[in-house]
Amino acid sequence: MTDATFPASAAAPQSKSSLLVVDERTRKRNAAEKRFRAYGLSAIAIALIALVVLMYSIFSDGIGAFRQTYLEIPVTLDAAQLDKNGNRNPEDIKKVLTTTYGKLLDQSLQAVMTQNGITIEGIAAKDVSDLISKEASAQLRNRVLANPDLVGQTIDARVLVNGRVDGYYKGRVSMESAARDSNTSPAQLQLADALKGKGMLSTEWNWSFLTNPDASDQRPEAAGVGVAILGSLYMMLVVLFLAVPIGVAASIYLEEFAPKNRLTDIIEVNISNLAAVPSIVFGILGLAAFINFAGLPQSAPIVGGLVLTLMTLPTIIIATRAALKAVPPSIRDAALGVGASKMQSVFHHVLPLAMPGILTGTIIGLAQALGETAPLLLIGMVAFVKNFPAAPMEGLFDPASALPVQVYNWTQRADPAFMERASGAIIVLLVFLLCMNLIAIFLRRKFERRW
Amino acid sequence: MKSAKLAVSALAMIAASATVASARDQIQVSGSSTVLPYATIVAEAFGENTDFPTPVVESGGSSAGLKKFCEGVGENTIDIANSSRPIKSSEVEACKTAGVADIMEVRIGYDGIVFASDIAGNDFQYTAADWFNALAAKVVKDGKVVDNTATKWNEIRADLPDQEILAFVPGTKHGTREVFEEKVIAAGCEESGAAEAFKAELGEEAAEEACMALRTDGKSVDIDGDYTETLARIQSAKNGIGVFGLSFYENNTDKLKVGTFAGVTPSTETIAKGEYPVSRPLFFYVKKAHIGEIQGLKEFVEFFVSDELAGPEGPLAAYGLVSDPELAATQAAVASETTLTN
Structure with missing residues (x-):
């Protein structure tokens, strides 16, 4: 019968296998498990790295949207330009378009420059007027329409500056890039720096990003969600x-x-x-x-x-x-x-x-x-x-x-x-x-x- | 699909109550993404300076916009379609069938198409023939029509820099592509004399096609997205050259260097003078039937083409629009509500 030969052959593997000595098969199984764990870990690591890179790129690009540069200047609301008839009739004041308010802001900024003795070499008139966002004139107009009595007075206005100057204080625009940029110039950035030195220009937390509506392509600084x-x-x-x-x-x-x-x-x-x-x-x-x-x-x-x-x-x-x-x-x-x-x-x-x-x-x-x-x-x-x-x-x-x-x-x-x-x-x-x-x-x- | 049935009946009830409520008081604009920035600038200024609400401006392409425009007349159709090309007669027919009979065509100005590369790269002076020889699928060499195998710009013309040929051109869904094919590639085909050789070898019709066919070996890359995508591609592939609208280039002069074309540097001035050849008119189309129905529509159209906005000193020109020398004629046509006559 086979019984007679069996113990002899069974004894051989018994003597080989031991709990203390790992045999070939077990070693392979353990290795396979280790490999699988490594795969799993690397899968998680890849996912995490992708997430971190994504979050970093979004946050490093986007956190700037929550800060905004403002300029605070006194603006003289010239009655001769805003209310030609001089009767403070809201209907008449309504006929004055934002372009006129833009000019008023421009004149006020020029006045501020002369008062404070700010002179920038080689600055063009366009650089000065473009420093203030185009949104500002619309805001100023709305303020005057809401309260026509302001005409003729000098009021303190807190206005947005243009997107490039704002980008300068957020590290998006540099003097080198401004030199090549047709929408700004180093002189404009120097003017901004000078105004900042006088404490008129500051970069602050920007709630209006959450409350403002969208804005057109010319005024990214005013756009909000x-x-x-x-x-x-x-x-x-x-x-x-x-x-x-x-x-x-x-x-x-x-x-x-x-x-x-x-x-x-x-x-x-x-x-x-x-x-x-x-x-x-x-x-x-x-x-x-x-x-x-x-x-x-x-x-x-x-x-x-x-x-x-x-x-x-x-x-x-x-x-x-x-x-x-x-x-x-x-x-x-x-x-x-x-x-x-x-x-x-x-x-x-x-x-x-x-x-x-x-x-x-x-x-x-x-x-x-x-x-x-x-x-x-x-x-x-x-x-x-x-x-x-x-x-x-x-x-x-x-x-x-x-x-x-x-x-x-x-x-x-x-x-x-x-x-x-x-x-x-x-x-x-x-x-x-x-x-x-x-x-x-x-x-x-x-x-x-x-x- | 029980849930769907339930949904539809619930929605139908809401819809029924809604039709009563919808009296539209804002202007709806749709169409070309090239005209979009100009339309938003005007819409914003219109909202600020008048008592009318700011018009709603959608993009989606000239063809899509005109298709929407031709869906019919009524409050839930759009009032204005922006287009970077003139309306086709087939589209006018489609409009007529749907009841949009009177269409006003308004030309707002011109847009230039420029070729720009990375700011740190080489300077380029292109001609139409250079672009044709660099990008066409088949070119003429020693009097024979052969497949284009050029890999460097200086192989095209010795004056051009020693730089790999890699061009990012607008995809076929863009209106810009049509202008690029017509005014650059096809013009280059004529200019280089390849058109004659094609005609001799391939016949009249095949020659026209051969003049327009761009190579497909990866030297010419179609960009179906916007100019922002083209810019991103150039920033990662520094030897690439992109096809841009003038206004996009003007807003990104710190990153892009523009090449001259036929010896002319593109700018609003050179395009207005007609010196820079690669330009096209921009239009918008207005439903005359909506004037008087939709509040402020005529005022908006007049505002759009007024000297303060569309003139050479206006904000549209500042953004990159080449203002129309015949703006006064356009203003008169708008004032008298002149419609298309065909």
Whole structure:
């Protein structure tokens, strides 16, 4: 029998294998494990490095948008130029255009230079007048129109300086680059330095980046994300008020009430497919359905919100269904066992337990919608919008922009100062997304139940 | 698709309530990205200096803008289409079919197309023939049509620097590309005498195509993005040469060096005088039916072409627009609401 020969052959491997001495096979397995760990670590390291590089480039470019250089000078509002009839009639003052105010600012700056004995060699008249942002004359005009009594007085004005001088104090522009730059000159920067020496020019924290509307290509220093934030907010409101009730209702029905048959299977597959549809497709649908068919206005947050609602619905439905599925059947059985109706068991017991999951899914869906640009391209929201939309509900129909759209717009502008603005807008967008994710985590922690 | 049905019914209800509320009080503009900066500058100034709201300006390209423009008349269609080329007769037809019968054409000025390279690089003096010989797919060598194999600029013409040929040209979706092909490549084809050789060897129609075909071996790179992308490419590939709009170059003179073309340095002056050949008119088109319906539309159009804005001393010229010597005629046409006649 084979028994007789077996012990002899079995004894040989036994004597070789020992727990203290690692054999070839074990060594190989250990090596494979080490390699795998190294792969994993390097994957994480690559991801981290990419993240750090991305964050560094965005923050180093964009942090400048939150600081802005201002000039404080006394401006004489010459009555002869602003109010020729001398009767302080607001209608007459309105006829004076911003160009006149620009000239007043220019004269005031020249006066300041002579008073303080600032002389810069080889400075052109254009360099002096261009030092002050073109936005300043519009601000001054609005101030005078709001209070016509100011005409004839000398007021202290705090005005923006042009984007190049501002860039000089943020390290974007140097004397060497200014010499080659047709929009500034070393003499202009020297004048700025001289004004800074007198304490009139300072670089300060810039709240107006968050509150100002967009500005045209000639005045990057005045551009802000105010309209974009408001537009994004309005769209999120629309998404919240439409996608959440519709999505949650649809998933409760599908998960708890719908019969399991071929039709519901098809619906399920379609929802999963919809979640993977490229967002631009929803934009095309939005253009056809909401603007061309329903006659909604272009560039309005309501249309953007509706399109994003369609885009977010599948995400919310899938997340809600997963959350409902995660509630143990025993909860439902117990509720039904004590005599609750199907609906009572769902609304009194299942839904509260699924809430953290639903909220997380909703917020993730909203965050995804917040960062979306492509569908907005087709419905006219990728636009230059200067006026703030009114308060809801009316404001939902006014033109507005959105945060990712603002980033997209600014990266296309010729003036390099807009690159800084674009990065600044990205920072704002990232902060919003971070806040939303934090809220999601907080809600999950607070309401989560473990069984 | 239950959810979709639910969604549609809910949305339909909102839509129904919305149509009542939407009385548009701001002007809607769309179209060319070349005209966009000028349109935003004017829109901003218009909002500041009048009681009308600031017009909303979209970009997206001349063709896309004109397509939107020709969708019909009414409050949810745009009022003005910006275009970096004249409207085509097919587009006028499409407009007519959709009910947009009276179109006002307004020429705001001219835009130059310039060739610029990295500020620290070599100086270039181009001619149209140089560009053709450097970038065309087929060139004429010793009387024969051969594939273009030139790799350095000094192979094209001995006066040019010893530098690799690498050009970033606008992609085919840009209006600038058409002008580049027509006024530089096709002109160079004629100028270098290649057009004759092509005609002799390939026939009339094929010759025209051969004159426009750019090489595909990586020496000529299509840029489908904006000039900002071209600039970024030049900053990473220092021997590259980019095709830019004059206004973009004027805003980035600290990074770019411009080459002369046919011995002329591009500037608003040389283009206005007609010395610099590579330029094109810029337009916008207005729906006459919307004047009176949309508040401030006529005022905006008049404001746009006024001397204070579009004139040689105005902000548009400061930004890089070559102001139209016949601006007064345009102003008169706008005042009398003259429409296209074809």
